[in-house]
Amino acid sequence: MSTQDPALFALLNEIGIIEQLARNRFERAQPDGLRLPHFAVLNHLVRLGDGKTPGQLARAFQLTKATMTNTLQRLEARGFIRLEPDAEDARAKRVFLTPEGRARREEAVAFTAADLSALAQRADIHADAMLAPLRALRTALDRDPRRG
Amino acid sequence: MSTQDPALFALLNEIGIIEQLARNRFERAQPDGLRLPHFAVLNHLVRLGDGKTPGQLARAFQLTKATMTNTLQRLEARGFIRLEPDAEDARAKRVFLTPEGRARREEAVAFTAADLSALAQRADIHADAMLAPLRALRTALDRDPRRG
């Protein structure tokens, strides 16, 4: 885009391209077709604890419940999670990691950490400096309803 | 994600969320179902000139040719572009904007500029400062090519 763009416009443009490149880079590196959203859910369950409901996960990732249903069905089909009924609320389910799911997450984390570490060294990326401003932008987009 | 994440990992995570929020924000604001990739192509043709080939557009957006074929077919069906055979290369086509396509792009630009401008004012976004480092990150990720 040109220098005449409002800076925020150009920024979001750049962000879109980076997201696409990063997602492709991750997914092409997986030997078994693990998708980024699959990894994201596994990672979330390891870090923040499993036993969450699908709805909680959908809200955490800002995805619709329908999308999370799809992701969880695929993770379950791969044997990476179990879905159990919630004893206290018959409408709800609870998502639990299997040992295979934990192991697959560790594998993906290890690879990704190595890849990103190498990338950050080859190029002079100042990720620390960008993190705070991007979080501010995310927050702004997140709670600022659209006008009109 | 937690503070134990490598900064680049957390950064890409944040970027993924922002991309999703920004795309949804744009698309929900369109009255006619115009998608972000459609707008991106119209905008590109206005700014850099039409008469490009589908392959050139695919490379410009780092998408596969198949994806660009799909986008162009939808833009043509909406009457926003015309596809003409290339006189010098019988394999190729050339993409031209229609008056309707130009008008629709102007409409979307006006809305988006206003929306982003308002957003940038309400929140304290330093888009200028982030642009250069993000471009460096994009360039670093970009070394991986081989597309259709």
Place this chain on the structure above:
DNA sequence: CTTCTTTAGTTCGATGTCTTACTATTTAGT
């Protein structure tokens, strides 16, 4: 307790994107 509303999750159809495979045309190598 009965009814209305809200919440949890699924299903369905549409769209964007990718990979793989294909056709047609151009270019390069010999």
Place this chain on the structure above:
DNA sequence: ACTAAATAGTAAGACATCGAACTAAAGAAG
């Protein structure tokens, strides 16, 4: 010139995502 490799575009199949419509269950109002 002939043939092989590269390039332009398309088609088919897979998957992620969304919105709308649906079912089931819990909560609120009376």
